[in-house]
Amino acid sequence: MKFSEKWLRELVNPKVTTQELVDQLTMAGLEVDGVENVAGDFxxxxxxxxxxxxxxxxxxxxxxxxxxxxxxxxxxxxxxxxxxxxxxxxxxxxxxxxxxxxxxxxxxxxxxxxxxxxxxxxxxxxxxxxxxxxxxxxxxxxxxxxxxxxxxxxxxGLDDNVIEVDLTPNRSDCFSLRGLAREVGVLNREDVKHVDTAPVKAVASDSFPVSLSAGEACSRYIGRVIRNVDISKPTPLWMQEKLRRSDVRSIDPVVDVTNYVLLELGQPMHAFDLEKLKGGINVRLASSGEKISLLDGQEIELNNDTLLITDESGPIAMAGIMGGSSTAVSEETKDIFLESAFFHPVAIAGKARSYGLHTDSSHRFERGVDYDLCKLAIERATELLIEIVGGTAGPVICEELADKLPEEKTVVLNKGKIESGLGFAIPDNDVVEILTRLGLTLQTSDKDSWSFKVPSYRFDIDIEQDLLEELARIYGYNNLPTTDMRIPALLPVKSEAETPVEVVTSMLVARGYQEAITYSFIDPKLHKLFDDGEGIALLNPISADMSVMRTSLLPGLVSTLQYNLNRQQQRVRLYEHGLKFVPGKKEGETEQTPMLAGLIYGSRYPVSWAEKGQDVDFFDLKGDLEAILAIGGKEVRFEAAQCKSLHPGQTANVYVDGVFAGYIGALHPQLAKSLDIVKPAYVFEVDLKAVIKSKIPSFAPLSKFPEVNRDLALVVDKQVSSAQLQAEIALGAGSYLKKLKVFDVYSGEGIDPQRKSVAFSLTFQHPSRTLKEEEISEAVQSVVTRLEDEFNASLR
Structure with missing residues (x-):
């Protein structure tokens, strides 16, 4: 909000410089964004x-x-x-x-x-x-x-400054010169000149009927007919200048007066051309499919939760947002109907943005406007209008739903809570003076506490802690005593059964990966490409393409890959760890699971004269995943699998210590094509808890005795995986088997086309003696027998 310093000083004029005034406002929580002269140096x-x-x-x-x-x-x-x-x-x-x-x-x-x-x-x-x-x-x-x-x-009066304040949403009471003056007055213990307007006497008996059909959304509506106005008369220069210095353009006297009252008091108002109104005013919610033409020329199709001002012809204004063109005041207007209303913040919040609109009125109403301000505002506007454009005023019409208006609030402040809550004591007289200058009314007082009635413009004061905050703010945060905090702190317990996430991510970084941080909400269309299940839809999304919670980290990584490819980055290695969100077992429940995901794309090595530019493959990513899963001595197993978003022939489930932990594979060709990804992209996603799981280290004596190696080349069906073979070998070889490794896979000439040869290296060692040849042969024969029985394997 921008305002003229001179205008503010008309209401309260403390003996402080402009810079001191700016510092006071900032330290009171009303951050000043800038100060500039209203005119150049001439x-x-x-x-x-x-x-x-x-x-x-x-x-x-x-x-x-x-x-x-x-x-x-x-x-x-x-x-x-x-x-x-x-x-x-x-x-x-x-x-x-x-x-x-x-x-x-x-x-x-x-x-x-x-x-x-x-x-x-x-x-x-x-x-x-x-x-x-x-x-x-x-x-x-x-x-x-x-x-x-x-x-x-x-x-x-160009020796003036324009001050711009950035108000937090809870301080809607300061969206006016009146509210700012109140703050400056209490900060400097100066009396404030209040904008009090005597009721304008009704000369005519003209009125216009009003009815309220939206319940709590609009519980008070005040209107007044003013006839025989002369809009050709110019807006006074003093008003034009105050508007200009508040970054508001002068249009005509009627609009200028409503804008002036908005800035002065904080009450948004609107004027209708009385001759263009039909029947009576009705404040109601829109019906689905209704349309309205606004003052800015737009035609809007309304949602059924939009609050409207209507007459017999239909919508004539979007309540609290913008008026309609059909009843707009023009140069020919002679009679006007002036309105001032209270709209509940919940009824206005977010509505303007949903239509791509933002006005000074909506900015205030969605944060909260004083429900007791309507009468004063309409009297002030009437007074100014008659002074500028003449005319005769009719009586003030007030329609309200008394039981729907906000209730008066009373807050009790215990005296002992001030020192315990703020860390210092404030004299009783100062407490009462600060809070009463802020507009609170002292109702009762005893030796232990005070009871204060909260003014209607302070929507942000509900509990005792709010009053403590006000005392600290006005007393001055820079005046609070500095004390050393004494909080008993226990060192966090770090279990050896868990590997720190930083160790895992550091290994990925060392292997050339870069961390990506993506949004937890994604486009529903992108979600459908990766998951057939229903995602969790947001009730109030930022935009339509960010309206579903992710059920996997992969959509975010693939979108990041697209972003990089569009910027000529052809070698990409990414990882991310974060939460995925899936519907829980109970309705409305959400399960959040920490996951780790990775993606590789493009050439295996950075561009170099010594490299031939080979592209990555499945086993590059599998090797990286095995490396991080090997931390902590876990048992890892891969099994061929099927997944909607992955290549049907290059996908595997990942098992850690026999429990499913995630999957790895190449992005499905059709999915990659739909996303304009030319080369194969390889991804993995695993449960982060499984990744950081570790076995507690224990010492085993080193054997002094020699190792014995045996190689086995087995011919098996192509559908049999090496992981299945390794599991059977481990069972049949006995406890002296120390190492087991695949060192060759062959299919082709000399072997049945439906079969393949897999060669294993087996290493045996006894902890306390040298193994005998018979023991080794017996173990190898046991392995061969098991593989023959289980997989119809034969020695090559």
Missing amino acids: TGVVVGEILSTEQHPDADKLRVCQVAGGGDQLLQVVCGAPNARPGIKIPFALIGAELPPGDDGKKFKIKKAKLRGVESNGMLCAQTELQAGDDDAGLWELADDAPVGEDLRTYL
């Missing part, structure tokens, strides 16, 4: 009036103007502005004036000059030339009653 510019103009004899786009304001005599000025004409009052830079610096950083000094042979004594200025606004279409036209010859800075 001197010698006065209010001038063009009395006559004539065409320049040698230039079509220049006019020779006779200008008053530089003393007793008229001065001749050559001007190229398209709106230079007799009768207007404009900024007039006299000879010797200095205008704000340009791009070169130097001030521009006005000198007597000749333009195309015609003498020019000064310069007529636009807003941008004085750095006092954004309008550079022509001369800055001042009010008709501007005093000719008066210094422009003095006349417009």
Whole structure:
């Protein structure tokens, strides 16, 4: 929110500098984003009036103007502005004036000059030339009653600053000059000039019927008819300037007054052209399929949870967001219906954004507007309108659902909680003064506690801790005493049965992987490519393509691969560890499982003169996965499997200590094609708990006796995996088998096409003696017999 410092100081004027004021607001939790002058640094510019103009004899786009304001005599000025004409009052830079610096950083000094042979004594200025606004279409036209010859800075009060504050959503009470003044007043213990308006007497009896059909969404609606207004009258300069310095464009007196009240009091308002209204006002929820044409020209199809202002013709405004074009005030408007209402924050929150809209009204209503402010706002707006555009006011019509209005809140503050909660004591008188200056009303007091009534504009105060926060904020966070924290801290227990995640990720990084961190919510279409099951839909998603919780980490990694490929990164190695979300056994329950996933794509090695540019394959990724699963001495097994998103012939389930832990494989060719991934991509995803699981180390004496090696080449059916063979060999070889390794796989000439040869290296060793040849032969024969019986294997 932007506001004029001078406007704020009209309500409360502490004896502090601008910088001190800014520091106070920031330390009170109202962070100041910026401070800038309302106009550039210039001197010698006065209010001038063009009395006559004539065409320049040698230039079509220049006019020779006779200008008053530089003393007793008229001065001749050559001007190229398209709106230079007799009768207007404009900024007039006299000879010797200095205008704000340009791009070169130097001030521009006005000198007597000749333009195309015609003498020019000064310069007529636009807003941008004085750095006092954004309008550079022509001369800055001042009010008709501007005093000719008066210094422009003095006349417009340009020795002012625009302050921009970034308010947190809980401080909706500060979205107005009135609320900010209240904060400045309590911070400096200064009295605040309240905006109190006497009720405007109803001269006419005209009224317009109002009904409320949306329950709690709109529990109070106040309206008033004002007839015979003259919209052709200009908005006063003082109001235009206050609006401009708050970054609000002046439009017409009626709109300007509603915007002014919005900034001054914080109450959004709207004015309808009374002649365009039909029947009566009804505040209700939209019906599905209804449409409305808005003031900005958009036609919106409404959802059935949108709050509307309607008449007999249908929707005429989106409540708390924007008015409709069908009842808009125009130059022909003579009678208006002015509205001021309370809309519940829940009824407005998120609605504007769902239609791609954002207005000053919605920004305030969705955070909470004082439900007791409507009457004051409509009286203030009526007073200003009659003062500016005339007219006669009818009675104020107030429709409300008393049982649906927010309830008054009372909060008890225990005196002992102040010191225990804040770490220091505050005198009782200071406590009461701070809280009452903030608008709370002291109801009861005794030696142990106070009871305060919370004002209707403080939606954020509910419990005792909220009052403690207010005391600390106003007393000053920088005034809080510094104390050493004494908290007994126990060192975390680190079990040897778990490997730290950092050890696993460090190994992946050492193997060339880079960590990816992706969103936990993904596009439903992407979810369907990886999982046939139903994902968990978000109730209030950021966008349509981020509306489902991920059931796997792979969609995020594959999307990251796409992002890299689109930026000419052809060698990609990624990993991520995070949660996946799947529906639980009970309805509405969600299971969250920590997972580790990896992806490789492109060439096996970085580009090098010594490498031939081989692409990665299944076994590159399998080797990396085996390496990290080997940490902690776990038993790992792979079995051929099927998975929706993976290649049917290059997919395996991963088992850790006999328990399913995840899967590994190549991305399905059809899936890769649909995502424009040209080369094979290989992925794995395993349960992180299985990865970090470790066996507690135990010492075993080293054998001093020699190892004995035996090689076995077995011919088996191609469907038999080496993992199955290894499991049987381990069972048949006995307890003296120390190592078992596959060192050759062959199929081709000399072997049945339906079979293959798998060669194993077996290493035997006894812990306390040398093994005999008979023992080795017996163990090998036992292995061969088991494999013959189980897999119809034969020695090659």
